[in-house]
Amino acid sequence: MATGGPRMIGNVITWLNDPSHWRGTGTTDGIVTQLERHISYVGIALLIAMLIAVPLGLLIGHTGRGGSAVSLANAIRSIPSIGLLILLVVIISPHFHGRTQAGFIIPTEIVLMLLAVPPILAGTYAGVENVDPAVRDAAYGMGMKGGQVLLKVELPNSLPLVISGVRSAALQLIATATIASFVPLGGLGRFIYDGLAQRDFPQMIGGGVLVALLALLVDLLLAAIQRILVSPGVSGRFSKRADRRRGAAGEADSRVAAVDEAGVTV
Amino acid sequence: MIRFDNVTKRYPDGTVAVDSLDLTAETGKITVFVGPSGCGKTTSLRMINRMIEPTQGSIWLDDRDTSTIATHELRRRIGYVIQHAGLFPHRTIVDNVATVPLLLGTDRKKARSDAMDLLERVGLDRGFAKRYPAQLSGGQQQRVGVARALAADPPVMLMDEPFSAVDPVVREQLQDEFLRLQDDLGKTIVFVTHDIDEAIKLGDRIAVLRVGGHLAQLATPADLLARPADAFVAGFVGRDRGYRALGFSEGHELPHHEEPTVRMGETAPAASEAAEWLLAVDGEAHPQGWINVEQTAGREVTEELLYRGGTLATQGGSLRAALDACLSSPSGRGVVVDENHRLLGSAQLDEVVQLIKSEPGPAGADGDTGTGTGTQGTSGATAAVLQKGPA
Amino acid sequence: MSGFANEVSSSPLSFWSYFMDHRSADLQLLWSHTWLSVVPVVLGLVIALPLGWLSNRFSWSYPPIMTVSGLLYTIPSIALFVLIPPLLHLDQLSELQVPIALTVYSVALLVRVVADGLGSVSEDTRQAATAIGFTPLARLLKVDLPIAVPVITAGLRVAVVSNVSIVAIAGTIGFQNLGNLFTTGYQLSSGTSPYYPPIVLGLVLCVILALALDALVILAGRGLTPWRRAARG
Structure with a gap:
């Protein structure tokens, strides 16, 4: 109990405020480097998962077939x-004889990718399936081809x-x-x-805080993209103001135009 | 011209939605498919633009078998309006309207400016152009749906219950504007509805379908009312057929007599100086309503004193309007106006009845309406009229 | 523990003989894994029900409750594990921090599910129930909740299955559960000679546990909604 409480929170803040923890020292990598690695593990896996799951989900939703996937x-x-x-690490890493980190990075990316596919696939599939049938009917009725209905409407x-x-x-994924740090990446x-192994709890909790902050920031960023x-x-x-105020209307129009372009090219 | 040649649609489970349909929808006319649910009216419509493929038979567009045209090309030449409009939620109104021209390769700027013109044509302010469908009422959405179907100026339009999801007042407004638009455009239109009154109001010809996809009768509205082919059609067309049929008897010279009037704001005459009911008009001879002289003598004629229950008959309009003007007038004298709603005079009920009696053919109320079209239908019609009579 | 390597073949398929050799220890791990997967979800549901009801009943409370639960849900599980002790004045490696973190997680997930489930009850049904004479509490228990069961069941399935996976992660930071089998296997694998049995055993037991708990939730959901079974014919 002695280590818990406000004093620990203070210690964590001290740990996070130490510039050497951000830059790193001669022997250890700092927060900046680890953050870059964390983002690259997540980014690569997310990208691959999207490349697989979005087209697959669109196709399943569009054709109504393959729900078992x-x-x-x-x-x-x-x-x-x-x-x-x-x-995967114990299977794959021996083939790299410890010369590079590929024996750990490949398993990590596979696991993260497998984790990311289900929610993206389910979201895409549900999204297409939820498109109002009248809208789809109108799209075909106006002479759109299957691919056009998929890309321009669904x-x-x-x-x-x-x-x-x-x-x-x-x-x-975050x-x-x-x-990944458990298999030493x-x-x-x-x-x-490391904090756990060294009983350096401010470092351990500080790491937790950084992960939570990264998650919040990325979620905000994706919300903005959305x-x-x-x-x-x-x-x-x-x-709503665009209807009433002339100046705002112009701004809304240009935003609408941008959205329209994005809607067609995405 | 759209021609159904022995068209049948049978689903894999054996249900027959449309059974050996032979039918022609004439160029430039509105052909209405009407019938109860399950009669195959929507299936028939959707087979025209091949949203549904017939099991057998063929559908011809002018002199081309539609099955020989690529579906997307066929559909781009046919306007399509559906019940809930089916507007694209993610596109602005103007881009919704421009959909088909853009598919056909029209340049974006021209497609948009044409779309703007069309919006005005269907009675929507240009201010709606940059809004999204979710910001519009159901009636407004349906106008956009019509504009979108018209955008590529297709010779043919298919309309599947386009006005049935809006409230009755808006529906009537949309119907009137639709007819006005069609007067200008002269499209070949196939229109599906389950509402016989809508069919009679809009159709140049009406195809009544019965469950199982059989064509029960194809006729003009007046013919349908006067000579239902069988008991099913008679039942479906409903009550008051004789009276409703008078709506199609137009262009008569209504007899009218001079009617004493009082101007709004003037003092009502004493009871002894006038008949019981006196017609009030505004400064330009537009009838406003009736006043009861016994109750209003000596008072200033104001809005509150008016009895507004009476309808007006327009000279050259239908006999139904003339008859109704007489029946609804508290004085028993039907008010007749000219096209500008100016008072011409009043007509007596028996004069209008005389006019109806002299009317030859289907709309005549001389009791000889059913000749040669099956006794069952005639007796049904008579019964319906009689039922209404005493009430 | 390194002695294990000599007792059993290192082939992936010999996980069963590995299990038989360490039966009591493995069953202990399975038991604590099960406990850690189930109890937080149950507690989470108990807490989420009133919160979900509140946010459904009083529309002003919906945005704040959903924002807070959404924020909690974005906090990674492993971060939550290590953040709980300083916030709650617990020991750094307290027995309670994992169940508490998982409960927080389950609440965050289930509040929205409960609110959406209760929101799926049609206004007609509600008014009919009130007109028949249900008191608000009776209506909640006998009408609203039963109708919300399918939606809540779906949320519980996600919660329980993802919990099984998250608990295993807690196994890598010193807590006793099936995750230990993975760390054991990892430590026993050296350079070029992988030692599969505990890893495969851990995967098999985790998947079986997840599927079994998932099936239990489905069965419970069906038991609570007999009318749906009737509709299914």
């Missing part, structure tokens, strides 16, 4: 990430759910990427595991 992806969620990571209207799937995946998990990409007609974020 969604169930399968959901079943993957029951595999514990840490167990899978360690299994995708822009399913964007909120697609992006919310990506947001949920990103949060899970949390789970910490376990970098990332913000490094401070948690705001830019999703048409106000879909999100319901109409500029």
Whole structure:
């Protein structure tokens, strides 16, 4: 009990405020470097997962076939990430003979990617499936081809759910990427595991704080991206003042035009 | 011209939605498909633009078999309006309207400026252009739906219950504007509704379908009212057919007599100097309503004193309006106005009845309406009229 | 522990003989893993029900409750594990920090689910129940909650399955559960000679546990909504 409480919070703040912890020392990497690594593990896995899950989800939603792929992806969620990571590490890393970190990075990326696919796939699929049937009917009725209906109508209207799937995946990846530090890789998990091993609890908690802050920032960033990409007609974020005030109307129009372009090219 | 040639739609589970349909929708006219739910009216409509493929038979657009045209090209040449408009939520109103021109490769600027013109044409302010569908009422959305279907100026329009999801007042407004628009455009239109009154109001010809996808009758509205082909059609067309049929008998010279009037704001005459009911008009001879002289003698004629229950008959308008003007007038004298709603005079009920009696053909109320079209239908019609009579 | 390596073959398929050799220790791990996966979700539901009801009943409370639970949900589980002790004046490696963190997590997830589930009850049904004469409490228990069961069940499935995975992570920072099997296997694997049995055993037991708990939630959900079974025919 002696180590808990306000004094510990003070110690954590002291740890986080120490510039040498940010820059690193000759022997240890600092917060900046570990943050970069953490972001790159997450970013790569998220990108690959999106490249797989978004087209797949669009296709399943559009054709109405392959719903079992969604169930399968959901079943993957029951595999514990840490167990899978360690299994893949002991399988793969011997082939690299410890010369590079690839033996650890590849398993980490596989685990993170498997974690990210289910929420993105489910979000995309649900997004397309939830498009008002009358809207889809009208799109075909006006002579759009299947691909045009998918890209010009179903995708822009399913964007909120697609992006919310990506947001949920990103949060899970940021949390789970910490376990990369268990198989000895970098990332913000490094401070948690090192702090634990050295009984340096301010460092351990400081690492936790950094992970939480990163998660919050990334979620805010993705929320902002969502705001830019999703048409106000879909999100319901109409500029009410634009109707009344002449000046604001012009601004709203240019934003609308930008959204329209994005809606077509995404 | 759209021609159904022995078209059948049978679903894999064996249900027959449309059964051997032979039918022609004439160029430049509104053909209405009407019937109870499950009669195959929407299926028939959707087979025209191949949203549904017929199981057998063929549908011809002028002299081309539609099955030989690529579906997306066929559909881009056919305007399509559906019940809940089906506007694209993510696009502004102007871009919704410009959809088909853009698909056809029209340049964006021209497509948008054409779309703006169309919005005005369907009665929407240009200010709506940059809004999104969710910001519009149901009636406004439906106007946009019509504009979107018209955008590429297709010769043919398919309309699937376009006005049935809006409230009755707006619906009537939309119907009137639709008819006005069609007078200008002269499109070949196939219109689906379950509402027989809408069918009669809008249709140049009406196809009544019965459950199982059989064509029960194809006729003009007046014919349909006067000569239902069988008991099903008679039942579906409903009550008051004889009376409603008078709505199609137009262009008569209504007899009218000079009617004493009082101007709004003047003093009502004493009871002894006038008949019981006196017609009030404004400064430009537009009838405003009736006043009861016994109750209003000597008082200034104001809005509160008016009895407004009476309807007006327009010279050259339908016999139904003339008859109604007489029946609804407290004085028993039907008010007749010219096209500018100026008072011409009043007509007596028996004069209008005389006019109806002299009317030959289907709309005539001389009891000879059912000749040669099946006794069942005629007796149904008579029964319906009689039922209404005493009430 | 390093002695284990000599007792059992290192082939992935010999996880069963590994299990039989360390049966009592492994069952202990399985038991604590189960406990850690289930209790926080149950506690989370107990806390989320009134909060979800509140945010559904009083619309002013919906935005703040959802914002706070959304924020809590963005905090990574491992961060929450290490943040709980200083915030609650606990020891750094307290037995309570994992269940507390998981409970917080479950509440954050389930509040929204409960609110959405209660929100899915149609206004017609509500008014009919009131008109029949249900008191507000009786209506909540006998009408609103039963109708919300399918939505809540779906949320519970996500909570319970993801908990099994998160608990295993807690195993890598010193807590006793199936996650220890992974650390054991990792420590016993050296350079070029992987030692699979505990890792595979851990994966198998975790997946079985997750699927079993998932099935239990589904069964409980069905038991509480017999009318849905009738509709399914």
